[in-house]
Amino acid sequence: QKEVEQNSGPLSVPEGAIASLNCTYSDRGSQSFFWYRQYSGKSPELIMFIYSNGDKEDGRFTAQLNKASQYVSLLIRDSQPSDSATYLCAVNPTGKLIFGQGTTLQVKP
Amino acid sequence: ETGVTQTPRHLVMGMTNKKSLKCEQHLGHNAMYWYKQSAKKPLELMFVYSLEERVENNSVPSRFSPECPNSSHLFLHLHTLQPEDSALYLCASSQEASGIAYNEQFFGPGTRLTVL
Secondary structure (H helix, E strand, C coil), X not given: CCCEECCCCCEEEECCCCEEEEXXXXXXXXXXXXXXXXXXXXXXXXXXXXXXXXXXXXXXXXXXXXXXXXXXXXXXXXXXXXXXXXXXXXXXXXXXXXXXXXXXXXXXC | CCCEEEECCEEEECCCCEEEEEEEECCCCCEEEEEEECCCCCCEEEEEEECCEEEEECCCCCXXXXXXXXXXXXXXXXXXXXXXXXXXXXXXXXXCCCCHHHHCCEECCCEEEEEC
């Protein structure tokens, strides 16, 4: 079983819709969860982090964490073509960041 | 220069060549990292340096040799690589190599390496 799993996509949504990106992790002791965004040909950049169960909102982005289900998601409201990128989920179970393979999001105008 | 820079941006080398990748961070961070990113695979952490001391080596083959002469510079020396080593090599830095600050890593643009 992969430590951090993401559907590679691509996930295609129309402009203005809500994009939902999902991630599951295997280490039940994980405490810290992160979303990095990577535009094509660019390096990853941290956009959200969440440590507690529930929702955390930052502008159009909402991170959701459910530790019981070992599940973390990223919602992007009012998706824009500029949101088209690969979104990497990362989990820190033991002091080391473990990345998923990323989900490619395509927002169609 | 700002953030994290890497040179060269692209590198093509033969299996018998020796080359080096360079990374420089202008953020005043104490920790630096080398990652390998292959197509359709997760980012793989290769090496971690904290205050110029290597604190982690994730079972990386000896044909990859890191060097951290100071907290701002990180090198990855390459020799006798294999075609399967072709990938994007990313350098990153963070304020510290542990704790909350470890998780906010700032990445360089990467070096696209092709081994023939």
